[in-house]
Each structure stands twice: as structure tokens, then as C-alpha cells.
Amino acid sequence: xxxxxxxxxxxxxxxxxxxxxxxxxxxxxxxxxxxxxxxxxxxxxxxxxxxxxxxxxxxxxxxxxxxxxxxxxxxxxxxxxxxxxxxxxxxxxxxxxxxxxxxxxxxxxxxxxxxxxxxxxxxxxxxxxxxxxxxxxxxxxxxxxxxxxxxxxxxxxxxxxxxxxxxxxxxxxxxxxxxxxxxxxxxxxxxxxxxxxxxxxxxxxxxxxxxxxxxxxxxxxxxxxxxxxxxxxxxxxxxxxxxxxxxxxxxxxxxxxxxxxxxxxxxxxxxxxxxxxxxxxxxxxxxxxxxxxxxxxxxxxxxxxxxxxxxxxxxxxxxxxxxxxxxxxxxxxxxxxxxxxxxxxxxxxxxxxxxxxxxxxxxxxxxxxxxxxxxxxxxxxxxxxxxxxxxxxxxxxxxxxxxxxxxxxxxxxxxxxxxxxxxxxxxxxxxxxxxxxxxxxxxxxxxxxxxxxxxxxxxxxxxxxxxxxxxxxxxxxxxxxxxxxxxxxxxxxxxxxxxxxxxxxxxxxxxx
Amino acid sequence: xxxxxxxxxxxxxxxxxxxxxxxxxxxxxxxxxxxxxxxxxxxxxxxxxxxxxxxxxxxxxxxxxxxxxxxxxxxxxxxxxxxxxxxxxxxxxxxxxxxxxxxxxxxxxxxxxxxxxxxxxxxxxxxxxxxxxxxxxxxxxxxxxxxxxxxxxxxxxxxxxxxxxxxxxxxxxxxxxxxxxxxxxxxxxxxxxxxxxxxxxxxxxxxxxxxxxxxxxxxxxxxxxxxxxxxxxxxxxxxxxxxxxxxxxxxxxxxxxxxxxxxxxxxxxxxxxxxxxxxxxxxxxxxxxxxxxxxxxxxxxxxxxxxxxxxxxxxxxxxxxxxxxxxxxxxxxxxxxxxxxxxxxxxxxxxxxxxxxxxxxxxxxxxxxxxxxxxxxxxxxxxxxxxxxxxxxxxxxxxxxxxxxxxxxxxxxxxxxxxxxxxxxxxxxxxxxxxxxxxxxxxx
Numbered sequence: 001x002x003x004x005x006x007x008x009x010x011x012x013x014x015x016x017x018x019x020x021x022x023x024x025x026x027x028x029x030x031x032x033x034x035x036x037x038x039x040x041x042x043x044x045x046x047x048x049x050x051x052x053x054x055x056x057x058x059x060x061x062x063x064x065x066x067x068x069x070x071x072x073x074x075x076x077x078x079x080x081x082x083x084x085x086x087x088x089x090x091x092x093x094x095x096x097x098x099x100x101x102x103x104x105x106x107x108x109x110x111x112x113x114x115x116x117x118x119x120x121x122x123x124x125x126x127x128x129x130x131x132x133x134x135x136x137x138x139x140x141x142x143x144x145x146x147x148x149x150x151x152x153x154x155x156x157x158x159x160x161x162x163x164x165x166x167x168x169x170x171x172x173x174x175x176x177x178x179x180x181x182x183x184x185x186x187x188x189x190x191x192x193x194x195x196x197x198x199x200x201x202x203x204x205x206x207x208x209x210x211x212x213x214x215x216x217x218x219x220x221x222x223x224x225x226x227x228x229x230x231x232x233x234x235x236x237x238x239x240x241x242x243x244x245x246x247x248x249x250x251x252x253x254x255x256x257x258x259x260x261x262x263x264x265x266x267x268x269x270x271x272x273x274x275x276x277x278x279x280x281x282x283x284x285x286x287x288x289x290x291x292x293x294x295x296x297x298x299x300x301x302x303x304x305x306x307x308x309x310x311x312x313x314x315x316x317x318x319x320x321x322x323x324x325x326x327x328x329x330x331x332x333x334x335x336x337x338x339x340x341x342x343x344x345x346x347x348x349x350x351x352x353x354x355x356x357x358x359x360x361x362x363x364x365x366x367x368x369x370x371x372x373x374x375x376x377x378x379x380x381x382x383x384x385x386x387x388x389x390x391x392x393x394x395x396x397x398x399x400x401x402x403x404x405x406x407x408x409x410x411x412x413x414x415x416x417x418x419x420x421x422x423x424x425x426x427x428x429x430x431x432x433x434x435x436x437x438x439x440x441x442x443x444x445x446x447x448x449x450x451x452x453x454x455x456x457x458x459x460x461x462x463x464x465x466x467x468x469x470x471x472x473x474x475x476x477x478x479x480x481x482x483x484x485x486x487x488x489x490x491x492x493x494x495x496x497x498x499x500x501x502x503x504x505x506x507x508x509x510x511x512x
Numbered sequence: 513x514x515x516x517x518x519x520x521x522x523x524x525x526x527x528x529x530x531x532x533x534x535x536x537x538x539x540x541x542x543x544x545x546x547x548x549x550x551x552x553x554x555x556x557x558x559x560x561x562x563x564x565x566x567x568x569x570x571x572x573x574x575x576x577x578x579x580x581x582x583x584x585x586x587x588x589x590x591x592x593x594x595x596x597x598x599x600x601x602x603x604x605x606x607x608x609x610x611x612x613x614x615x616x617x618x619x620x621x622x623x624x625x626x627x628x629x630x631x632x633x634x635x636x637x638x639x640x641x642x643x644x645x646x647x648x649x650x651x652x653x654x655x656x657x658x659x660x661x662x663x664x665x666x667x668x669x670x671x672x673x674x675x676x677x678x679x680x681x682x683x684x685x686x687x688x689x690x691x692x693x694x695x696x697x698x699x700x701x702x703x704x705x706x707x708x709x710x711x712x713x714x715x716x717x718x719x720x721x722x723x724x725x726x727x728x729x730x731x732x733x734x735x736x737x738x739x740x741x742x743x744x745x746x747x748x749x750x751x752x753x754x755x756x757x758x759x760x761x762x763x764x765x766x767x768x769x770x771x772x773x774x775x776x777x778x779x780x781x782x783x784x785x786x787x788x789x790x791x792x793x794x795x796x797x798x799x800x801x802x803x804x805x806x807x808x809x810x811x812x813x814x815x816x817x818x819x820x821x822x823x824x825x826x827x828x829x830x831x832x833x834x835x836x837x838x839x840x841x842x843x844x845x846x847x848x849x850x851x852x853x854x855x856x857x858x859x860x861x862x863x864x865x866x867x868x869x870x871x872x873x874x875x876x877x878x879x880x881x882x883x884x885x886x887x888x889x890x891x892x893x894x895x896x897x898x899x900x901x902x903x904x905x906x907x908x909x910x911x912x913x914x915x916x917x918x919x920x921x922x923x924x925x926x927x928x929x930x931x932x933x934x935x936x937x938x939x940x941x942x943x944x945x946x947x948x949x950x951x952x953x954x955x956x
Contacts, residue, residue: 054598055578057571060548082614082642083517084524084553090924091559094905109909111874113518122618122643133516140518140874152546153614153643156584184546184615187580414551414572417602436551436572439565491540491569496602504598 004285004394005305010293016162017180018198018290021188021392025289028391028411029187032418032501035386036405042391047411051508058389058413061192062149063088065181067238068196069147070110071096072204073267076137076174077112080130080161081151085183086112095454102242102455103265111141117153125159131168138172144268145204147177155182175268177203188390189413190286197291200263204271205298231258231277232322233301237287238264239367239452240459247460248283248309251319254335255328263291275299279325283318283459284308284366285394307398308366309459310467311374312340339461347378350468353475355380360426362387362410362419363434363451369398371432371451371458371467376403379468384426389413389434410501416440417492418501430471445485447478514844518872519906520646521816521841521923527553528647528680529611529640529654530574534567535681535688537714540575540605542635544592544623545613547578549642557682560905561923562930564682575599579615588616592626600633606715607662609654610637617641636661646842648734651680655708655738658718660745666722672773673724674698675742676707677735679755684818685925689934689943690755694730697756697937700783701766701775722746726772730755731818732852733842754855755818758826758941759788764858791938798949807952810836810896813865814876814903814910815922817843821855823902823921823935828861830941831948835865836896837883839876843869873906877913900948917951 008025012018021027028047031038041047062085070077070089079086089112096110113136115121115129130148137146148161165176181195213221232252236245245261252259262274280292280303292303304325309318316336323332359381361372365388376383385408391399408426410418416437423431423446431441431448441448449471452458457466522528526545530553533541543550554570566573577595579588592610599608610627617639627637638657640650655677676694679687691710698705705728706721707713727742727750729735739750751772756765763784770780801807811827811834813820820840828835838856843849853867868879880896887893899916901907905926911918920927921935921944934940 052578053594054602055547055576055595057543057549057551057554057574057576058547058578060546060552063548063552078516082524083520083522083646084527084549084556084642087520087523087527087556088552088559089519090521090523090556090906091926094926109874111518113516114520115516116514116520118514118643118645122614129516136516136518136872151614153618156615156618183548184579184584185581187547187578189548413547416572436555439571440573489568491538491573491603491605493602493604 005289005293008289008293010290010297013198013201013294016178018194020186021191021194022186024194025392027188029413030505031391031409031411032505033409034405035399035402035407035409038391038409038411039396039399042396046507047391049508050505052412052415053504053506054417056414056417058187058415059189060183061186061189061195062086062151062181062183064189064192065179065196066149068193068264069149069177069179069199070112071099071238071264072145073105073265074108074143075145075147076141076143077147077149078115078130078133078137079112079149079151080115080117080126080154080159081149082117082153083114085151086114086149099242099265099454105265111137113137122153122157125157126154127159127161127164130159130161130164134168134172134176138174143174145175145177146172147179147199149179149181152182152184155180155185175203190390193287194290197288197294200271201291201294204268205274206272207275207299208272227258228276229278230256230326231260233274233277233280234259234261235280235282235288235292236261236264237284240283241454241456243457244459244463247457247462251315251335251460252322255319255323255326255331257322257326275301277301279304279322281322282306284364286364286366289394305394308370310367310370311464312343312378312461313373314370315460315464316340343461343465346465347468350472351379353472354468356382357429357475358382358384358427359430359432360385360423360428361432361451362437364389365391365395366398367451369395369402372402374464374467375471378464379471381430384408384428385410385422387412387419387422417496418504420444420490420492421497421501424497430474440490442481442484443488443490445481447474447481449474514645515871518874520871521873521904521906522646522648522683523553523556524642524646525640525644525650525653526611526613526642527556528650528683529638530554530570530650531557531561531647531682532651532654532680533609533611534570535709537568538604538606539715540569540599540603540608542596542599542608542610543574543576543613544588544610544616544621545576545579546615547576547580549613550574550576560926561682562685562925562928564685564930569603569605575603584615584619587619587621589621589623589626592621592623593629596627596630596635600630600635606634608633608635609657610635611640611654614641614643647683648680651683651734652737655735656741659738659742662715662718663721663742663746664719665746666720668723669725670704670723671725672702673704673706674769674773675721675724675727676705676730677727677739677750678729678731678818679707679709680731680734681709683734683816683923685921685923685930686934689932690936690940692932693934693937693939694756697762697766698769700787701770701780703769703773703775724748726751728753728769733817755822756937757822757935757944758830759791759938760829761822761825762787762937762941787938791941794942795945798945801953807949808833809898809900809917810834812836812880812899812901812903812916813838814841814901814907816841817852819922821852824856824865825859826941826944827902828859828865831945833900834863835859835861836899837866837868837880839868839870839879841871844871876907876910880910880914902948919948919951
């Protein structure tokens with residue numbers, strides 16, 4: 001079902017920590033050039049060996065790992081590190097609340113604890129503080145799981161958090177889940193997803209043990225088996241909204257299947273039943289091939305890792321592939337025909353406003369390529385360039401379908417200096433970017449739209465409509481960016497803007 | 513040794529260093545650490561400090577050496593040097609400050625020496641690994657380096673100029689508004705104040721801070737180290753003072769500063785009288801509603817030591833609320849706790865507050881509940897009501913559970929957007945009354 005993961009092997013859950021993506025999948029994280037050149041250089045392997053002379057801050061895998069596990073219901077997260085790692089919860093704790101409310105889940109305080117490692121702990125180790133924090137979490141909150149996010153400091157000094165977890169496992173009612181997401185170990189921050197799911201797989205995914213019925217009921221058993229045979233697990237991601245999940249569930253239901261959205265915001269009970277499905281469907285390969293690959297091994301559940309259902313083409317493709325698995329091709333074509341007819345008509349007024357406008361898209365690889373394709377194909381916009389955090393095997397085919405082949409492509413997480421240099425040359429009318437990047441586009445005077453949002457719909461047909469609607473809305477008044485760019489400076493030098501971004505790239509010996 | 517903390521209201525030292533440096537115009541931090549630290553920590557303050565944003569060169573714009581596993585093995589000094597050279601090329605700054613993360617400090621990179629090689633190109637360095645402590649340690653570290661390497665020795669002292677330390681950008685969500693008001697306050701009695709971060713200040717003006725006659729430290733927990741460094745390097749004495757909020761606090765502050773700098777008392781008292789008169793000419797507007805609706809509240813203050821006493825004093829001495837409980841989250845040593853508790857002797861209400869030191873945010877609900885007899889379904893019960901919680905956004909849950917009003921003032925503040933608002937001075941006192949009482953009448 002998933003040619004992009006062909007040749008990838010799983011079976012890492014016997015180890016305490018997963019391999020990083022640099023070694024497991026291979027990645028290009030620094031590149032400036034054209035789409036065609038990038039495809040060639042990926043094949044020859046030199047794209048994977050590039051790095052930057054002038055680097056700006058990208059992400060940290062701990063952030064991504066904690067983003068996954070902190071969403072789970074009734075958990076306490078312990079960050080085994082100094083106070084900085086995980087500190088962004090101070091600003092995003094409220095977002096968890098919003099998300100739970102939008103999903104109709106019970107409100108609960110999100111609790112996190114820092115072991116607050118200091119200079120003494122660097123020398124003596126921090127295991128005893130971690131023990132104290134675990135006992136405190138158990139006593140004060142009685143969570144179902146306590147998740148330990150391991151930071152760089154204990155990673156470097158070699159604190160053995162797994163032995164402590166093993167030691168306490170029997171004496172606490174909470175399951176203890178060590179997550180090895182030390183930032184320095186990987187520049188490919190999506191390694192953090194593997195780290196999180198590694199912990200989930202090792203400690204939280206336990207098949208439910210069913211007892212035999214006292215009174216046998218074959219009819220009911222058959223119905224249950226049938227239901228499972230028609231159940232599709234849709235694997236959500238931190239960047240999707242509840243309205244995305246509602247739309248994707250609607251489409252899966254329309255095929256006559258039973259959708260179930262996992263694993264973010266799931267309860268321990270939900271996770272226990274993760275194996276009760278016929279097909280596991282990814283909406284973003286960057287997030288979950290590690291989880292889906294391992295679930296296949298453990299439960300035998302087939303999985304689909306392909307495109308991200310943003311825009312008409314990708315949504316159609318996503319539906320067709322799911323339908324194909326269940327031999328529902330005709331149903332899929334009927335659904336697609338109906339939906340696209342309605343959507344195309346609804347998009348017409350926006351196409352009128354947006355056609356011919358120049359757009360540039362930056363962010364995670366799958367999201368940007370599918371979003372860019374939608375703006376170009378469905379709305380007739382002139383795609384002038386894309387910037388991806390990383391490029392790996394999961395987008396090779398999508399890259400080949402990007403036009404034209406001399407399309408400007410930058411690969412790098414963050415790196416607004418290079419991005420603004422590109423924007424300066426390409427002068428797009430609309431920039432669609434990852435959080436953290438849009439503010440710089442604003443300061444640079446380029447009208448912009450966030451690439452994802454917790455309360456916005458991007459996926460499926462309704463998401464395509466919303467995306468078009470919002471793009472057209474942004475261009476209805478561009479005074480904000482005009483005023484900001486005239487009055488708020490950016491720190492980049494004149495000589496930087498005169499330099500070709502390729503000058504900033506260097507060859508390294510080690511991949512990643 | 514420090515303890516674990518539930519929902520710590522601080523980032524680490526590197527986070528404080530980044531938040532401090534990005535609050536200075538045309539200052540470029542160069543973060544020698546793993547690639548994610550810089551943007552992540554900047555984001556903590558960008559979001560959780562009333563959406564203060566990236567600043568001049570923060571967020572994803574932050575230059576970083578982006579070291580990885582191979583540097584942990586072989587050292588990262590060469591990579592840092594490369595990053596410094598290319599940063600100077602790419603970014604226009606008046607000052608570049610190399611700051612360090614945990615990884616490079618553990619492996620023993622001498623980052624400050626690498627920075628010194630570029631001293632002639634306005635590069636300095638400060639050691640700021642996360643394990644040094646909370647964000648206040650990062651503020652202390654970078655300001656100490658600026659005091660030593662940027663502030664120039666002054667030929668002559670200006671007897672009526674002071675430098676202000678202790679207002680940590682981001683950690684004080686309202687630092688800009690507060691510092692602008694502090695400048696205004698001191699200006700009332702003829703004192704010129706340098707604050708690093710107030711409107712109009714920059715690297716050029718910071719160079720001249722050596723001419724100050726005195727350094728004032730607003731916080732018991734931040735700013736003392738750079739003030740001491742200042743004394744060592746430039747011979748300038750420092751004085752511990754406090755964030756002045758509202759009429760009572762501002763009067764104490766002006767008298768303290770005036771006395772230290774030899775401003776005559778008549779000038780000081782005249783200024784205080786004029787400000788009091790102006791304050792009460794506005795405050796008068798809420799007298800009717802306050803009295804008719806009985807807007808007096810039991811006040812629960814949950815804050816760091818920078819805000820806890822000043823807020824409590826304002827609520828008790830100026831607004832007339834009942835100071836019920838004040839919880840301080842950042843003082844661990846028993847002696848320091850006792851010294852801080854002494855400050856509350858100036859609370860002039862008939863009822864004095866219960867002072868607790870609690871680093872774990874989740875413990876407060878139980879502390880409040882245990883502070884008085886439980887209801888036990890009694891027919892007549894002297895409830896803690898009407899109550900009002902002034903804390904950080906994390907105390908929203910506490911306020912909800914107590915059925916109390918709520919305003920976030922202390923970091924983190926993610927439920928408000930803050931631009932030039934401040935709570936310092938007489939102006940800030942009025943702003944605080946507006947915000948507190950707006951919370952009560954918002955649904956009318």
C-alpha cells in the first residue's frame with residue numbers, strides 16, 4: 001500500500017531509544033537551488049551532505065516529541081532537563097485546552113514538571129530528582145501515565161532513565177514512559193515523532209485482553225469483527241485542527257467505512273484499542289511512518305502512507321487509495337465526482353481573484369508541496385518557489401510532479417535570512433508559511449497566510465475551500481504588512497541580500 | 513541543590529539571556545548550542561510574555577552554531593567561529609553577543625575566548641547554559657558581560673544619573689511600560705535613569721552608563737550580579753529597591769532614590785503630592801461603583817519575588833483589598849525567604865497576608881483550602897469570598913476552582929496582549945485598577 005516506505009524496516013521497540021531519522025531514513029536538511037537539481041542531487045546523495053555556514057535556529061526534536069505525548073489524556077509530563085526544555089508549555093498550555101474543547105473532551109489542567117537540573121546534577125547525575133518528580137506526579141495527580149522527556153543534559157551525562165522507570169514501574173499506578181528526544185542527537189527534528197511513538201509503542205500500546213463471553217453470542221462477535229474490518233484509523237498530527245479531523249472523518253464515512261482519529265488527544269483506553277482497525281491511514285508521512293510500521297508488525301494492520309489531503313488533487317488521491325484497499329473504487333469515484341463538482345463551483349470566485357498572483361510556500365515537506373499544488377493547479381496562482389524544512393523519501397514523487405523544474409527550492413528548517421533573500425528576488429504577492437516565519441514575511445512587506453492553524457480547516461474539500469477563502473481575504477487589505485515593513489526593521493545586511501544563497505551552503509562529510 | 517518544579521514559571525538561563533538580548537535594539541545574539549534551543553526559548557517568551565514577539569533578532573532569525581552529535585564528540589569551537597564570521601556578514605548589529613547552551617558547556621568549549629577573537633568587531637560573550645539556573649541567571653550573565661565589555665569607563669560621574677537593573681524582559685511581561693514609567697518617576701525629582709530597555713535606549717547610550725552615580729536594583733532575585741560587577745569594574749555603588757506600583761510603592765521608591773542621590777526632600781515630597789493628586793483625580797471615578805457594588809475583594813497574589821510584594825502592597829495599601837495570601841515561587845533559601853517576608857511589614861491593612869513560598873504551581877489550591885476551616889456542609893460558613901487571584905495565567909485554573917476573579921500579571925501571561933502597558937508608578941497603578949475592575953464588570 002505504501003511504496004514510500006518500501007525498504008524501510010521497523011522492529012526497533014526492543015531498544016530503549018529509536019534510531020534518529022538521519023540514519024533510519026536519510027534526509028536533506030540544507031539545499032538552495034532548483035527543484036530539478038535537487039532531485040538529481042538527492043539521487044546522487046550529495047543533497048544529503050550539505051550544511052550551512054550561517055545557520056539560524058531551527059527546531060528541536062524534544063519540542064515535537066513532547067507535542068505528541070503532552071496531548072494524551074490524563075498524563076503528566078516530566079521534563080528531565082534544566083528549565084528551558086519544555087518551557088514553551090508556558091505559552092501553549094492554553095492551546096491544549098482549546099483543542100480539547102473543540103473536540104468536546106473534558107477540560108483538564110495540563111501538568112508538567114521539570115527536574116530542573118543544575119550544575120550539581122551535571123556532575124552527580126539527576127536520577128534522584130527524577131525519582132522525586134515521578135513520586136510527586138503520582139501522589140498529586142494519579143495520572144494514567146507519566147511521560148519522561150529526556151533532554152540534552154541527561155543525554156550527554158548518561159542518566160539511565162530507563163532503569164529508574166523499570167524500577168518504579170511496579171510500585172506506581174501510572175505507566176512510566178521514557179521518551180528519548182535529546183535535541184543534540186538529531187537535526188532532523190521529526191526524529192522527535194519517532195521518539196514519542198517509540199515510548200507510546202513500548203509502554204502504552206497494549207492489546208486489550210478479552211475474556212470469553214459467559215453466554216456465547218456469535219452474532220455479536222461477527223458484528224464486532226465486521227466493524228473492525230471496516231474501521232480506518234486516521235492518524236492526526238499536531239498541526240491539524242479539529243475541523244480537519246471532522247472533514248476527513250466525513251469523507252471516510254462517506255465511503256461506508258468507520259473512521260477513528262488517533263493518537264493525539266487520545267485516552268489510554270483509545271490507545272489500547274489502536275489495533276482494532278483494518279487500515280491505518282497517515283495524513284502526513286513526516287509524522288508517523290515509525291508508528292504505522294510498528295503497528296503493522298504488532299497487529300498486522302496494513303497502512304497507507306502517501307499524500308497529505310490538502311487541496312483537490314491530494315484529497316482525491318487520498319480517498320482513492322483508501323477506497324482501493326477496501327475495493328470501494330466505484331464509491332470513491334462517485335464521492336469524488338460529487339464533491340469536486342460542488343467545490344469547483346464554489347472556488348470559482350476566488351480563482352478569479354487569485355489567478356496569476358505569485359505565491360511562495362514554506363514549511364513541512366508534505367504540507368508545502370500539497371498546498372503549493374493546490375494554489376497552482378486549482379486556483380491558477382503562479383507558484384514561484386517552495387521552502388521545505390527537510391526533504392526525504394516521502395516526497396520524492398511529489399517533488400517530481402512540481403512544476404516548473406527550475407522552480408526555486410530551499411531546504412532548511414527556519415533560516416529566514418535565506419528565505420527573505422529568496423522573497424526579495426521572487427517578489428511573491430502571497431506567502432504561506434510555517435509559524436515563526438510569517439512574522440518575518442510581514443516585516444518584509446509580503447502579505448501572508450499561516451500554513452496551518454489549530455482552529456482553521458485546511459484538509460479535505462472543505463479545507464480547500466477555506467484555504468482559498470482565506471488567501472483571497474488576506475489580499476483584501478494589505479495595509480498591515482505595508483505599515484509594518486515601513487516602520488519595523490529587519491536585521492539582515494545589505495551585503496547578505498547581494499549574496500546568492502548557494503554561497504551559504506557547504507559540503508560536509510556526515511549526512512544530516 | 514535545586515529541586516524539581518511543577519509548572520516552573522521560568523525558562524532556563526539561556527532563555528533569559530535570549531529574551532534579554534532580543535529586547536535590545538540592534539543587538540544580535542549568537543547562540544552556541546544545539547540547533548533548536550535558540551528558536552524554542554525565544555518562542556517561550558515571544559508567546560508567554562503577553563505576545564512580546566521575536567524582537568529585533570529573535571525567533572527563527574536567531575543565529576546559532578546548530579551543533580550536533582559530532583560536535584559533542586569533537587568540540588564545537590571551530591563551528592562557533594565560522595558562525596560568528598558569517599553572522600557579522602549577514603546581520604547588521606551594533607553588538608553581537610555569543611551565548612551558550614548546556615551541550616557546549618558540558619563538553620568544555622571555551623566560547624567566550626572564541627568571542628573575544630572578534631572583539632574589534634563588536635562581539636562579546638557570556639556563559640548562559642540552562643543548567644546555570646532559571647532565566648534570571650541568564651539576564652544576570654549577559655548584563656554582567658555588557659557591564660564589563662560594553663559600558664565604557666566614565667571620566668566624570670553625573671550625580672543625578674542612575675542605572676536600573678532587575679526588570680527582566682519577558683520575565684517581567686510589562687517591562688517596557690514599567691521602565692518608561694520609572695524613567696518618568698525619577699525624572700520628576702531631577703534624576704536621569706538609564707534602563708537598558710526603555711524607549712529610545714540603544715547600544716550607544718548603554719556605552720555611557722558608566723557616568724551614573726548609582727545603580728538601582730528592582731528585584732531581589734535578578735540584577736544584583738550585574739550591579740555587583742558594575743561596582744567592581746566601574747566603582748559604582750548599588751542599592752536594592754523594589755518595583756514601585758501605585759501611590760504607596762512609588763512614594764517609597766522616590767524617597768529612597770532621592771535620599772540616596774541627595775535630592776532635597778521638599779522636591780521629592782512636592783512631586784509625590786502632585787502625583788497623588790493626579791492619581792486620585794482619576795481614581796475618584798470608581799469610588800461610586802466600588803462602594804455601591806462592594807468591590808473589595810480577598811486578594812490572592814501568586815507571583816515571583818519581583819512582583820509579589822509590590823502587588824500585595826498595592827492591593828492592600830492603595831486599593832483597600834484584603835491581602836489574604838501571597839505565594840512566592842522563586843525564593844528557596846530559608847534566610848532569603850525570611851528577609852523577603854520582612855518586606856510585608858509595610859502592609860497597612862488591619863488583616864495581614866499569609867506568606868507562603870511554594871515553587872510547585874499545583875500545590876496552591878490545597879494551600880488555600882488548608883488555610884481556613886473547610887465548609888463541611890455547614891449552614892453558616894465564612895467563605896473565602898469574594899476573592900480575586902492576581903497571578904500568572906497558570907493561576908487561571910486556581911481562580912476557576914475558587915470561584916474568584918482573575919488577572920494575569922506575573923509571567924506567564926498568554927491570555928493578554930501587552931504593548932506599552934505597565935503597572936509601575938502612579939500611571940501603572942491606575943492601569944492596574946482598570947484591569948482588575950474591568951474583570952469584575954466585564955459581563956455587565
